[in-house]
Amino acid sequence: MVRFDDEHWDAYNARQGTRPVRDLCRRLLGHAGPGAGRLALDVGAGAGVETAALVNHGWRVLAIDPAPSTVARVTAAVPRGHRHAIRVRRVGVGAALPLPDLDLVHASFALPFVPPEEFPAVWHGLRSALCPGGWCAVTFFGRRDQWAAEPDLADRLTFHDRATVEELFAGWEDVDVTEHEADGPSFGGPKRWHTIEVVARRPASGQDPADTR
Numbered sequence: 768m769v770r771f772d773d774e775h776w777d778a779y780n781a782r783q784g785t786r787p788v789r790d791l792c793r794r795l796l797g798h799a800g801p802g803a804g805r806l807a808l809d810v811g812a813g814a815g816v817e818t819a820a821l822v823n824h825g826w827r828v829l830a831i832d833p834a835p836s837t838v839a840r841v842t843a844a845v846p847r848g849h850r851h852a853i854r855v856r857r858v859g860v861g862a863a864l865p866l867p868d869l870d871l872v873h874a875s876f877a878l879p880f881v882p883p884e885e886f887p888a889v890w891h892g893l894r895s896a897l898c899p900g901g902w903c904a905v906t907f908f909g910r911r912d913q914w915a916a917e918p919d920l921a922d923r924l925t926f927h928d929r930a931t932v933e934e935l936f937a938g939w940e941d942v943d944v945t946e947h948e949a950d951g952p953s954f955g956g957p958k959r960w961h962t963i964e965v966v967a968r969r970p971a972s973g974q975d976p977a978d979t980r
């Protein structure tokens with residue numbers, strides 16, 4: 768059984784620094800365009816690979832992750848001359864609420880590790896921090912993911928089916944949902960993966976029924 772504790776995440780993130788930028792982040796950057804100094808949030812920033820990619824595209828980035836080596840690891844991933852553009856906090860997303868106004872949210876393989884009882888407040892906090900017209904990209908774990916059937920993980924991780932993911936993005940624009948189900952490697956050994964990835968844009972001001980800003 769995998770234990771998603773501090774030690775696990777530090778060991779995981781130590782192995783991630785040299786991989787390519789995740790496809791979800793590249794697609795997000797393709798939609799959102801150059802940051803031009805706008806503020807992005809990298810949730811569960813891990814090794815900082817995507818934080819660095821965002822900075823390279825002109826974004827200022829608030830990078831958050833509760834793993835112990837977060838500050839050192841994410842800072843090291845960003846070239847020295849660009850470090851003025853990042854703020855790195857060792858904190859889980861729930862404890863980071865309320866968030867500042869954001870123009871982009873990136874959360875690759877991070878939100879599933881938010882406990883289910885915390886998820887609604889986290890989602891509300893992310894959604895309400897994202898400015899109208901801002902872009903968001905998220906990986907969710909589907910209910911047929913192997914970890915959803917493991918007794919010790921089923922209650923501690925957050926899983927979604929496609930319909931509930933689509934509900935989270937009801938009323939958003941340019942919603943692009945990619946569902947993936949396959950056996951594959953993981954840090955803890957081979958497993959059955961079921962992921963649902965979304966790139967979407969929050970509606971412009973005045974067109975979002977849930978707009979409480």
Ligand SMILES: C[S@@+](CC[C@H](N)C(=O)[O-])C[C@H]1O[C@@H](n2cnc3c(N)ncnc32)[C@H](O)[C@@H]1O
Nearest residue numbers: 776811812813832834859860875876877880881
């Ligand atoms: C599978 S890794 C993904 C890291 C990186 N985003 C990537 O794509 O490689 C999951 C990350 O989420 C972080 N994490 C766990 N619980 C979290 C929470 N409540 N809020 C934010 N990040 C969390 C872990 O510390 C870990 O770095």
